[in-house]
Amino acid sequence: MVELLLLPASIRSELPFGYWLHLLIFGLGIITLLLTSVIIFIWLERRLVGRFQLRHGPNRAGPFGLLQSVADVIKILTKEDIIPSRADKLVFWMAPVIAFTPVVLMLGVVPVADGALLADLNIGILFVVAISSVTSLGVFMAGWSSYNKYSLLSAMRTVAQLVSYEMPLILSMVGVVILTGSLSLNEMVKAQSIPFILLQPAGFFIFFTASLAEINRTPFDLLEADSELVAGYNIEYSGMKFATFYLTEYCEAIVLSTLTATLFLGGWQGPWLPPMIWLLLKIGLVFCVIVWIRATLPRLRIDQVMNFAWKFLLPLAILNLLLTSLSVIFWPTAPAWASGLINLSMLAVFILVYSKFFKPGGKTVAV
Amino acid sequence: MTVQLEYNRIVEALPQNLASSVIAIEDHGLIIQPERLTDIAAFLKVEPGMELDYLCSITGVDCINYFEIDYLLYSIKLNHRCTLKVRLADKSEPAVPSLAGLWLGAELQEREIFDLLGINFSGHPDMKRIFLWEGFPGHPLRKDYGHGC
């Protein structure tokens, strides 16, 4: 299976039915790989959180508790399916599908090795940008159609939060595009003889933070803030439909880890090991950082989340864009350490300036 | 040490029209007429030397022949305390003025007494049952309620 995935894209023209074979291998390969890694990563997260909290985590189902997620899947697959009587039925049914589909699609343009990807679109990154915002639509549909007040609030937060973090997310990727000179993700990986995280630390910071918000992980997990909204947008979903949302969340986490690895950590590049293993290792690393953040930080409040996006990340992203384009034009021969340093110092100065205006706490709203 | 205010001192300090509403002085408190409760409490709250600005606790008791309500007041600044008591002889429709206007802290405690003893606090902003549900028969802390369910 792995060898097949690593076949160069050229098999398409050489083999009979090469086109369909390619679609089949990559189409099914992506889905299988994604589902397997979700199961493993859920287990990884639960074990890791366990370690962060000085306990064991699941360890009874199978060796090291590896089958825990499998048991969860079996259980949830055979759980009763409840359709709330007052819900908007059509939207209620469609929401999980619409939330889940785009997440998987994003992987279609990510290379697992040189040239080994489903479709090497010349607008790869634009495709990712375009398709990634569809998930929030699914989430909004779920929250709204359930006819539940908590999920409605969660849906409204989706509109505000997920949409706001699109901007910095998109802008932070422009810096990478400038350095690469291409929109294809495969080209981007190939351009990274030095991982872009070293050239674009500010860009990485913006991208990673914004993607945390996009996948609603701590400290931006307002959509399913347990302590406020009980369970969030999926409160009325049970059985497999709920599982689809659960799956979507983890798939999103994995996909955004993949994008982070591809855009900033050099993707499949790396010595000794096969490219795909390198990519998986990097994805795992990013995912572990996400889990670490989840186990550590409290949650922000909605106005703080919004301010952070619009008043901090957005100006920072524009500044990063300007600085990168200036340096590309006027100092194209800059050594890597210099441009990295410039970028980093810009980040530091911006944070220092911002902290002058940072006021903790909040104020009441006159009612 | 929180000192117990001497009740004689309080009575002396009270203006004439309020002092007349003191019924008796007992070991455990100053028994006053229910109608003048708010005036006396308001006076004690601000009067220099008293400044009983902290309403600690309100207890309602069913004493078979009458209801008794004890108000325990503290002075945070002067660190002393005193107890005011009112007795309600009318057991069918007991009512007493509410202190919720003077102390916010009285609000919930008075509702509790209304719920469990059935004493009405006139002037309370939201006089309704607090622990038990609407439609619960009787008031459990009354002695004639019996025990258990």
Add this chain to the structure above:
Amino acid sequence: MAVKTEPLFLNLGPVHPSTHGVFRMRALVDGEVITDIEPVFGYLHRGIEKLAESKSYRQFLPLTDRLDYVSSMNNNMAYVMAVEKLAGIEVPQRAEYIRVIMAELQRIIAHLLAIGSFFNDMGTFFTPFFYMFIQKEKITDLFEMVCGQRLLYNYMRFGGVSHDLPPEFIPALTRFLDEMPAEIKKYERLLAENEIVLARSKNVGVLTREMAVNASAAGPVLRASGVDWDIRKVDPYSIYDRFDFDVPTGANGDCYDRYRVRVEELTQSLNIIRQAVNGLPKGKVLNPVPLRFRPPAGEVYSHIEGNKGELGFHVISDGSDKPYRIHVRAPSFINLTALKNMLIGWKLADAIIIFGSIDICLGEVDR
């Protein structure tokens, strides 16, 4: 811009993850902002005060455990002190010291839980909560040594305590006292200056000094508003006048101050325990009272500084073996008086942590 919006009526609780049990708030929210709120009590009203009238003085003792179930020792102590005052019972010196040790250990448990659940409400994924629980378990073990129970101890008796300390208790306690300051320091390093914690809790839910006094707030809530009022200092009971400790107060009365006051009280409690262990005299621990115990007719109000504030027992006796009336001045209940004023105008997320920072225990609120 005038766009007509309707308020949303929302039930927060009674089955809600962050109402600390079964508290319920009826809230009107306009978007995120709470415009009106009505606390609903009584979901755990068990009629303890009525049950007291049908039980003997001694039989009522276990019921006090179940008032505020995370501070059973303090409840025991307040009740037995009230009855001792009523009947004029002498308590041996050793028992007084043991009582103080137990009460302060219990205070540490209660404050640890308050701090932990405060952070849970803020959205940390159980990590601080479980860290606090690790320490709580150590104290639970100590309690288990002396009385065999883990939660509801029923340890104190009229005229002393039920058992003397077992020989292994003092070494274990000393070990705990040695370990705990480092642990507190660790929590401080992790939590106290965390930007998100500051952003969420500073200037949030301010309870002014005047309002706190007017609303009869007590304990850490009152002290965080800047009122130096601790029953242990202003009206020393038991043997608290022999110990040297500070009363930490806050300046602003916001959520952060309430959290700080609790953290600093941990250190003070450790101080007191250390002094009590050093001064622990030898001798008997119980002046037995007759089984059919009839205190003289009369009434008494006796109070201690409970974990949540002034915990008072108003005991009225008619000379029989059953109390005529027992009224509990429940700090959790009375601290909630100002809740409405503290919540209106704040956002939903703030409301949850303001409520959490008051730190109530439903068993005591509803009794």
Add this chain to the structure above:
Amino acid sequence: MLSEFSLIALFILIVLGFATSLVLIPVALRKLGIVPSQPSAVKSEPYECGLETTGPTWIQFKIRYYFYALLLISLDITVVFLYPWAVELTSLGPAGLITIFIFLGILAVGYLYAWRKGALEWK
């Protein structure tokens, strides 16, 4: 290149089919008697902390949330133009830089206007 897009189009169909099957499998399993189903009136009512829900849920909600969506529409579309520019930046040279600075300047005016008008404050 068209074949790449057709691949993506087919992939969309595959994933949609997969996602739909995820939702429909329990329906099939219910027919087999593996997934239990005991519907009742209370069960299909909305969950609200164990209480009956009072008042309407689908109300005219606060506009504040949509505000950001509006802002995004005005800014996001323009940002997409940055991508083609970014690809060609090295060949465009300083001239391209100046054009895009003017472009971003216009964008910034709109952004600062929104900031000044308080559209970014959560009220």
Add this chain to the structure above:
Amino acid sequence: MEIGSGINSMDLDLHEGHVIEDLKNSAASALPEPSRWLDEEIERNIITTTVDKLLNWGRKTSLWTETSFTACCTFEFISTSSSRFDIARFGMEVLRSSPRHADLMITAGTLTWKMAPQIKRVYEQMAEPKWVIAMGACGISGGIFADSYAVVPGYNRILPVDVYIPGCPPRPEALLAGIELLRKKIEKRSIAKGN
């Protein structure tokens, strides 16, 4: 408090009072024991046993708990899930606040009549299959508060209880033992019996 559309909170109070009184009148005695099927012999074939094994393994291994904790026993439940006893070993650290996602209701604490309609409603809204553990003396019989005017003498008045765990409160070890019993009970389910 005015809620809008002409309702104020007093109307709600009255309505909720009615609900409580109705429930109180209808729950005069305990519900029938739900575990009679445990002893029933049924015909199984190779398919049902295999499917049963798989399903029951999945269900018993992944018991997600509903957060519907009322009183004292809650703290022993939290102790059980905290680092020392670590219920997560059995995959049970997932606390779901929504009854739609939960499998298990651990009734930790005293139930009052005022709370009973809410708990009953949450139970009814849980998705099948679902289980109930009555934790502690209050959950079994009202315990120390059984005489009170406000306390429901045992959860089995309103819910079918699967496992009872005595203790006031039960120790974490007891709770784990109770969960183990429940897992044994789940193993006996069969799709041939329609559950």
